[in-house]
Amino acid sequence: MILSKSSHLPNPAPLDVPASPPARRQRRKLPRNASLLVGIVLTTIFLAVALVSFFYLPSNPNIPVIRNRLLPAGTAGHWLGTDVLGRDIVAQLMVGARTSILVGAGGATLSLILGLIAGLAAASSGKIADEAISRGADILLSIPGMVTALVLAATMGSGALTTILALTAFFTPSFTRVVRSAAIGVLNEDFITAARLYGRGKIFVLIRHVLPNIAGVMIVQFTLYFAAGILTEAGLSYLGVGVHRPSISWGLMLNEAQQQVGISSPLAIWPGLAIVLMVLGLNLLGDGLRDVLDPKLARRAS
Amino acid sequence: MSQENAIEVRNLVVHNTALTAVRGLDFTLPAGARMGLVGESGSGKTLTALALMGLLPMGWQANGSVRHDGVDLITQSDRALSNRRGRTISMVFQDPLSSLDPVRRIGQQVSSVIRRHTQAGKKEAERRTVDLFRQMSLPRPEQLMRAYPHEISGGQRQRIMIAMALACYPQLIIADEPTTALDVTVQKQVLRLLNTAVQERGSALIMITHDLPIIAAMCDTVAVMYAGKIVEMGPVAEVFRHPRHHYTKGLLDSQPTMDNIALDGSSRLASIPGMVPPLHSLPAGCAFHPRCAAATEQCITQVPTLDDGPRRAACWHPIGATVPMEVA
Amino acid sequence: MAIYVLRKLAFFLGALFIASVAIFLLIRGAGGNVAAVVLGKGATPEAINALAHTYGLDRPMAVQYFDWIGNMLSGDLGRSFRTNESVADLVTARLSVSIPLAFSGLVLGLLIAIPVGTYAARNVGTPSGALFALVSQIGVAVPVFWAGILLSLLFGVRLGWLPTGGWTDWSVSPWGAIRSLVLPVLSLGLIMAAVLIRYVRSAVLDVMNQDYLRTARAVGMTRTEALLKVGLRNAALPLVTIVGLQIAELIGGTVIIETVFSLPGLSRMMLANVAAREVIVVQSTVMLIVVFVISINLIVDLLYGLLDPRVRATR
Numbered sequence: 054m055i056l057s058k059s060s061h062l063p064n065p066a067p068l069d070v071p072a073s074p075p076a077r078r079q080r081r082k083l084p085r086n087a088s089l090l091v092g093i094v095l096t097t098i099f100l101a102v103a104l105v106s107f108f109y110l111p112s113n114p115n116i117p118v119i120r121n122r123l124l125p126a127g128t129a130g131h132w133l134g135t136d137v138l139g140r141d142i143v144a145q146l147m148v149g150a151r152t153s154i155l156v157g158a159g160g161a162t163l164s165l166i167l168g169l170i171a172g173l174a175a176a177s178s179g180k181i182a183d184e185a186i187s188r189g190a191d192i193l194l195s196i197p198g199m200v201t202a203l204v205l206a207a208t209m210g211s212g213a214l215t216t217i218l219a220l221t222a223f224f225t226p227s228f229t230r231v232v233r234s235a236a237i238g239v240l241n242e243d244f245i246t247a248a249r250l251y252g253r254g255k256i257f258v259l260i261r262h263v264l265p266n267i268a269g270v271m272i273v274q275f276t277l278y279f280a281a282g283i284l285t286e287a288g289l290s291y292l293g294v295g296v297h298r299p300s301i302s303w304g305l306m307l308n309e310a311q312q313q314v315g316i317s318s319p320l321a322i323w324p325g326l327a328i329v330l331m332v333l334g335l336n337l338l339g340d341g342l343r344d345v346l347d348p349k350l351a352r353r354a355s
Numbered sequence: 356m357s358q359e360n361a362i363e364v365r366n367l368v369v370h371n372t373a374l375t376a377v378r379g380l381d382f383t384l385p386a387g388a389r390m391g392l393v394g395e396s397g398s399g400k401t402l403t404a405l406a407l408m409g410l411l412p413m414g415w416q417a418n419g420s421v422r423h424d425g426v427d428l429i430t431q432s433d434r435a436l437s438n439r440r441g442r443t444i445s446m447v448f449q450d451p452l453s454s455l456d457p458v459r460r461i462g463q464q465v466s467s468v469i470r471r472h473t474q475a476g477k478k479e480a481e482r483r484t485v486d487l488f489r490q491m492s493l494p495r496p497e498q499l500m501r502a503y504p505h506e507i508s509g510g511q512r513q514r515i516m517i518a519m520a521l522a523c524y525p526q527l528i529i530a531d532e533p534t535t536a537l538d539v540t541v542q543k544q545v546l547r548l549l550n551t552a553v554q555e556r557g558s559a560l561i562m563i564t565h566d567l568p569i570i571a572a573m574c575d576t577v578a579v580m581y582a583g584k585i586v587e588m589g590p591v592a593e594v595f596r597h598p599r600h601h602y603t604k605g606l607l608d609s610q611p612t613m614d615n616i617a618l619d620g621s622s623r624l625a626s627i628p629g630m631v632p633p634l635h636s637l638p639a640g641c642a643f644h645p646r647c648a649a650a651t652e653q654c655i656t657q658v659p660t661l662d663d664g665p666r667r668a669a670c671w672h673p674i675g676a677t678v679p680m681e682v683a
Numbered sequence: 684m685a686i687y688v689l690r691k692l693a694f695f696l697g698a699l700f701i702a703s704v705a706i707f708l709l710i711r712g713a714g715g716n717v718a719a720v721v722l723g724k725g726a727t728p729e730a731i732n733a734l735a736h737t738y739g740l741d742r743p744m745a746v747q748y749f750d751w752i753g754n755m756l757s758g759d760l761g762r763s764f765r766t767n768e769s770v771a772d773l774v775t776a777r778l779s780v781s782i783p784l785a786f787s788g789l790v791l792g793l794l795i796a797i798p799v800g801t802y803a804a805r806n807v808g809t810p811s812g813a814l815f816a817l818v819s820q821i822g823v824a825v826p827v828f829w830a831g832i833l834l835s836l837l838f839g840v841r842l843g844w845l846p847t848g849g850w851t852d853w854s855v856s857p858w859g860a861i862r863s864l865v866l867p868v869l870s871l872g873l874i875m876a877a878v879l880i881r882y883v884r885s886a887v888l889d890v891m892n893q894d895y896l897r898t899a900r901a902v903g904m905t906r907t908e909a910l911l912k913v914g915l916r917n918a919a920l921p922l923v924t925i926v927g928l929q930i931a932e933l934i935g936g937t938v939i940i941e942t943v944f945s946l947p948g949l950s951r952m953m954l955a956n957v958a959a960r961e962v963i964v965v966q967s968t969v970m971l972i973v974v975f976v977i978s979i980n981l982i983v984d985l986l987y988g989l990l991d992p993r994v995r996a997t998r
Contacts, residue, residue: 199935
């Protein structure tokens with residue numbers, strides 16, 4: 054399920070900001086950037102694991118070794134055990150990390166680019182173009198992302214590329230709205246008027262002045278959509294319309310595990326845990342970044 | 356007897372964990388009397404008002420004693436206080452647009468106050484509300500009942516806030532800068548209405564403002580606040596004509612009047628040198644001493660307190676004193 | 684108010700039109716030659732052309748589009764290539780599964796989110812507030828299908844209280860149908876709650892800091908009374924909007940949950956047809972879902988207009 058699709062909404066209040074100075078002395082308050090730290094740590098771990106997977110894997114994650122089937126966690130050489138076909142869980146998780154990152158980042162990046170173009174166009178063009186783009190984005194947002202993904206899978210076949218395109222299709226409208234409102238905030242500032250009075254062209258102003266000032270918002274949104282992309286990719290792979298073997302996805306692992314749920318429950322836990330931790334890490338990172346950039350964000354993005 | 360006085364404040368201190376905004380206030384307001392509370396932003400006047408009502412924002416706390424309607428408000432629970440708010444003690448806030456519920460009709464908002472504190476039923480409360488609107492010189496009161504706050508003007512909104520505050524004939528009304536957010540042309544009208552309504556009900560009034568002429572017109576006594584303390588207090592006419600505290604004098608001198616403005620543009624408005632100190636780093640001794648022409652060594656080292664008598668000032672060298680003050 | 688309603692209706696119709704065009708183009712455009720896909724590899728060009736002609740797939744796109752729309756409006760949603768069943772029939776059978784699931788999931792989500800979010804808002808800056816923040820962050824990171832799997836693991840496999848999947852139809856046994864829905868609704872509801880809680884908290888926090896709450900207390904309401912009678916009513920505004928925007932995600936969640944628990948709902952049908960490249964079926968089903976979402980958004984807009992007098996102003 055695409056959870057952070059709602060990231061285009063006015064972001065809910067940051068979760069660790071008190072409304073006013075704390076009243077009780079014995080209250081133990083987390084440092085403001087606890088979010089950020091944990092987020093960075095988690096994200097780095099997963100990125101590192103994915104990177105390492107290109108150079109080292111405990112064993113082949115795809116070749117069945119039937120005599121090793123369903124080994125429990127803690128077995129020598131298979132720290133988290135093996136699945137029903139004897140394939141090492143750790144290796145599968147590592148390769149799965151690659152897929153999550155590729156697809157998630159791919160979708161988020163493409164949406165970022167398209168969303169930037171559309172959003173900046175909407176913010177800086179006349180009323181009609183703005184209305185058209187905004188309404189268009191609103192309408193596209195009413196097509197559930199899962200449905201778009203299924204439709205694309207029906208017409209183009211499933212796989213990583215289709216998933217990335219599906220992610221792009223439903224993040225771009227959200228991104229557009231975020232960019233648009235942030236850009237409008239900047240464009241209303243006086244220094245923009247000054248720049249235009251100097252004779253700077255519209256494109257120049259957009260690139261040289263608006264872009265750097267909305268960069269903070271963009272980075273935060275990118276992180277959150279990255280996280281949402283991972284959740285969605287897992288969901289699609291679970292349904293069977295995402296990636297297939299020999300590509301591995303945590304969602305795919307959960308699909309396979311569900312068939313074994315009665316026999317061996319740990320199989321259903323590790324991939325899910327991986328998803329939760331990675332998404333959590335990215336969400337914390339995004340929220341932490343938003344807090345750090347907050348004074349500027351509050352000024353620009355309103 | 357506390358029943359005779361609208362409110363008795365003793366050593367009111369308002370603080371949060373970081374700083375103390377009101378540093379020991381003392382005053383008594385007899386029933387039906389009118390007191391003006393003057394001060395610039397940062398002097399603590401609004402927090403004082405909120406403390407009296409028990410409506411301090413989260414994180415702020417009040418200590419001391421506030422006797423009203425036979426009890427000490429500081430010690431009362433929220434439930435006990437809510438029983439009195441709107442009934443025996445009420446407040447008019449500065450910004451009427453944000454102070455009214457945007458999604459409920461005006462008539463309902465006002466009549467619900469009446470229903471809350473009296474035995475009146477729905478119809479009776481509505482009838483009284485229409486009456487109130489008429490007293491407030493609001494046009495077409497019946498239609499107004501069904502209107503929403505955003506559909507009417509600022510002046511009308513403030514009159515409705517006043518109506519809400521007066522609906523149950525409270526013993527004390529606190530008005531916090533009630534006309535500051537209004538157009539100048541409307542201010543006088545609203546104040547006049549407030550004046551009449553308060554008089555008719557015999558309520559006591561605390562008028563908080565930085566605008567001295569309003570106090571001169573409406574109040575019997577005035578208290579001047581600076582950096583969380585009252586620095587001068589007394590009957591309005593006397594304090595304004597013969598101020599004893601240097602800050603009060605400075606405030607009065609900086610008021611533009613027709614006398615001190617030369618029409619050829621050559622005159623300058625007097626102003627008090629320096630700035631109001633931030634509450635977290637107040638000067639030692641008398642908080643006003645860095646800006647006072649008459650400051651001495653004593654002013655830096657010792658904190659002055661209000662002296663006794665009807666005309667009280669907290670100053671080591673009050674204006675017009677022939678003999679230096681003794682340490683209390 | 685009348686003008687507001689008319690405006691919203693106009694947008695509604697416009698949105699339907701644009702969405703239908705988008706869906707049509709997407710499916711026909713990206714799908715390549717539909718007839719060729721249906722017949723698979725090794726089909727002769729003559730067979731492809733014949734099939735295309737039978738289904739009117741060789742007519743101009745615009746004609747096909749209006750034909751499709753016209754048919755849909757009169758209730759004909761097309762037929763499956765393989766089985767020739769009417770799409771309308773296929774869909775209706777499935778709705779008795781999907782709709783109760785989706786609706787209950789949303790209701791459960793709201794029932795949890797509103798009290799918890801309000802509590803979280805009132806306790807901002809306290810240890811319980813911080814704990815809440817942590818739990819909420821984790822909750823949002825949990826994929827809905829994993830929640831489903833874990834719940835079915837616990838209640839279905841380990842404890843054996845509830846079925847881990849499968850469906851007993853209403854007509855066979857209403858109680859059986861309800862039992863089949865308990866775990867799915869729970870999974871869906873919990874995840875929806877996790878998302879909604881953050882927004883409820885935000886909305887309530889915003890409202891808590893408003894002056895009109897202070898006025899409510901100044902005229903005699905206790906803190907709690909003011910929050911419930913005045914605050915919630917105002918917080919409902921952004922909430923209504925957000926629920927509307929979450930409908931699309933609710934559908935996504937329903938799709939997944941139906942698969943986790945093997946429920947014969949709309950999504951299972953769609954998945955099967957997607958796999959079989961049944962273009963017409965998918966096209967009409969998707970359009971149906973989109974119509975549903977856009978209609979919900981219309982209802983949300985109208986509801987908002989009802990609740991907030993400021994947007995109705997003819998200014």
